[in-house]
Amino acid sequence: MPKSNLGKYIRKTASTKEGHHKEVSTPRLTLTSDKAFGNREFSLGWQAITRPFVMVAENHSHDFDQFLFFSGGEGTNMPDLGGVVELTLSKDGKKLEKFTITESTCVFVPAGLYHCPLNFKKINDPKKPIIFMNLYFTSNYKKIPNKSAKKEK
Amino acid sequence: MAALKTAKYVREAPARKPNHKEVTTMVPTITSDESFGNLGFHMYWQTIKVPFTMASEPHRHDFPQYLTFSSFDVDDLVNLGGVIEITLSEDGKMMEKHTITKATTIYVPAGLYHNPLVFKKVTKPILMMDLYFSSKYERK
Numbered sequence: 001m002p003k004s005n006l007g008k009y010i011r012k013t014a015s016t017k018e019g020h021h022k023e024v025s026t027p028r029l030t031l032t033s034d035k036a037f038g039n040r041e042f043s044l045g046w047q048a049i050t051r052p053f054v055m056v057a058e059n060h061s062h063d064f065d066q067f068l069f070f071s072g073g074e075g076t077n078m079p080d081l082g083g084v085v086e087l088t089l090s091k092d093g094k095k096l097e098k099f100t101i102t103e104s105t106c107v108f109v110p111a112g113l114y115h116c117p118l119n120f121k122k123i124n125d126p127k128k129p130i131i132f133m134n135l136y137f138t139s140n141y142k143k144i145p146n147k148s149a150k151k152e153k
Numbered sequence: 154m155a156a157l158k159t160a161k162y163v164r165e166a167p168a169r170k171p172n173h174k175e176v177t178t179m180v181p182t183i184t185s186d187e188s189f190g191n192l193g194f195h196m197y198w199q200t201i202k203v204p205f206t207m208a209s210e211p212h213r214h215d216f217p218q219y220l221t222f223s224s225f226d227v228d229d230l231v232n233l234g235g236v237i238e239i240t241l242s243e244d245g246k247m248m249e250k251h252t253i254t255k256a257t258t259i260y261v262p263a264g265l266y267h268n269p270l271v272f273k274k275v276t277k278p279i280l281m282m283d284l285y286f287s288s289k290y291e292r293k
Contacts, residue, residue: 004249006241009260031258048227071181075200075225075278079168089159097157106164106183108190129227
């Protein structure tokens with residue numbers, strides 16, 4: 001890529017970072033819209049989930065909006081999730097509602113909505129992983145633990 | 154997933170038909186409309202398996218857009234396994250062609266001319282995501 005005045009609009013390798021979970025063996029890719037890249041104060045991360053594990057165990061909320069996307073890792077059929085994901089949501093932090101996701105799905109997590117555990121329960125074929133995307137609107141990611149929630153087994 | 158109070162936060166299987174004949178799979182998509190956050194963005198993602206010119210005409214918008222390209226190879230999301238060319242221009246006259254071979258994000262601010270967008274070489278599927286901050290997509 002030759003030197004260009006417009007290079008500021010391009011970030012190579014999408015800011016590859018080490019993942020937070022040992023079960024995710026491939027680099028996580030991230031896009032952060034900071035001051036030098038649009039200043040929209042959001043981050044988008046995406047990764048391939050090749051085996052079952054509990055990604056986040058603790059029920060929590062944030063003071064920012066977040067979107068979670070789950071789609072299939074088979075390039076010819078992304079709406080087919082290729083596995084089972086369980087996600088718990090709660091408005092008040094007390095009544096916990098567990099959702100079972102088996103198709104391509106988006107979850108809107110508004111500020112204050114309690115969420116998790118997030119459990120990748122089943123991956124049908126590691127070569128056709130679940131593509132998980134996490135889009136959140138803050139430059140400072142902080143969890144607010146739900147102190148009233150019981151741990152889910 | 155019926156009578157749960159928080160069901161309004163979950164949208165199953167949002168997908169649409171592809172806009173290009175070269176893209177043969179349904180395209181997952183999300184719109185943050187009034188009933189889904191109202192953050193005024195739209196996002197979709199699709200896999201590219203064959204070389205083709207996705208958009209030939211340079212154009213711009215009134216809204217910012219982010220285009221991301223990564224590999225769909227789960228063992229190596231970073232190396233594209235292909236070559237993408239995209240042209241950018243601030244004034245619509247001096248056109249600068251960029252060649253992409255690794256996972257890359259393009260920030261297209263409002264007013265920046267962009268395209269042609271050419272998937273020049275594809276040796277393994279490429280995952281393309283398009284995130285733009287507008288409820289209505291209009292080219293200029």
